[in-house]
Amino acid sequence: MNIIRVGACGLVVSEVLALGGVLPWAEAILEVGAAALFLLWGILALRRGKVEINWTWLYVPLLALGILALVQYAFGITASSYLTKIELLKWEACVVLFFLTIESFRTVDQIKQFAWFLVLLSFFVSLFGIVQHFTFNGKLYWSIPLTHGEAPFGPYVNRDHFAGFVELTAPLGLALLLFHACRREKLLLLFLFTVVPVAALILSASRAGIVTIFFDSVLLSLLSHAHQVGKKQLLAGIGLGLLAGTFIMWLGVSEAIYRFEKLTPKEISRDRRMSMYRDTWQIFTHHLRVGTGLGTLVVVYPQYESLYDGLVVDHAHNDYLELLADTGFTGGLCGFAFIVLLFWGGVNNLRAAQRPLIRAVRAGPLVACSGLLLHSLVDFNLHIPANALLFLLLCALATSPLSNSELSL
Secondary structure (H helix, E strand, C coil), X not given: CHHHHHHHHHHHHHHHHCHHHCCHHHHHHXXXXXXXXXXXXXXXXXXXXXXCCCCCCCHHHHHHHHHHHHHHHHCCCCCCHHHHHHHXXXXXXXXXXXXXXXXXXXXXXXXXXXXXXXXXXXXXXHHHHHHHHHCCCCEECCCEECCCXXXXXXXXXXXXXXXXXXXXXXXXXXXXXXCCCCCHHHHHHHHHHHHHHHHHHHHHCCHHHHHHHHHHHHHHHHHHHHCCCCHHHHHHHHHHHHHHHHHHHHHCCHHHHHHHHCCCCCCCCHHHHHHHHHHHHHHHHHCCCCCCCCCCHHHHHHHCCCCCCCCCCCCCCCHHHHHHHHHHHHHHHHHHHHHHHHHHHHHHHHHHCCCHHHHHHHHHHHXXXXXXXXXXXXXXXXXXXXXXXXXXXXXXXXXXXXXXXXXXX
């Protein structure tokens, strides 16, 4: 299964670097890559002569939402069959990779390797973001032109989506530090790999990102305290905070402070944001049962727009409201069930963990998912393919079962 694990990691890298996977060719790579890996997994399973499926209750709401979208598309219960088909294909690719993650990362060592992969990816992408920030020429990768009003950071067109990426990856490094799950000779490197992403997030001046990473840090500290982490871990957390603070002050935080003080001219005003929430809620109330169709907000919203400013509204800047508008009460119930089952499975796995390493690889993904769910109240990170994929893969790590041999160690 090594080739499956390498392939899944390769798809994560390609989606992150391809502007978060929002480009059509990047979406095609995700979908084709997921299908190819699934086919390869099936071939390998047949060669072994047996297929053992690891079950997680998260499959129930995920499959239910997919079936709902398929019914919308097949029976024309959607404002745009094309847009629903596009969203359904992306959903299928992410769920296939979710399945392959559960099947391929079964041992603690495999999950640890994946956690370190994400920590390193977070470090290098964040380092690139910092370099690009101080050498910015108005173009992504110094060559891709941007439209007026965009605020990029790193490979992401929107700074808040870069923040979402860091929210999903940085807690893994924090967990390895706070739960004392890292060897002493690797401690300084892990400090560095964790501090740089946090500093980059603050440098990006994403207000929701800054609030969320603080929330993640507090939650991880509470979890580590609840598991009786000793003085060494406490000192590691304090040292990390001091090092991060020093590095951040050296980089400069003036833009982040300014964005907390007032809105910049290019941003959505509070009145505009609130009108988007009200209008999206109206869409939901008028399509209560199954919504307007997955991915159709952009074509339905103009009929309900109460505050027109000449700009196209493609997302509601609230993933929960957009899910309700697109899929109605049925889809909202699927989303609610997914969140409940995520925390139920994640907390149970964390309670059952006996070794510091197992605690870290359970707590880190669970806290990362919690942070993105908080951020989703004011943004649409779950509609960015790279971040949506990372979110699902971390959900798999938080809730998937481990082999009995690993648990007995």
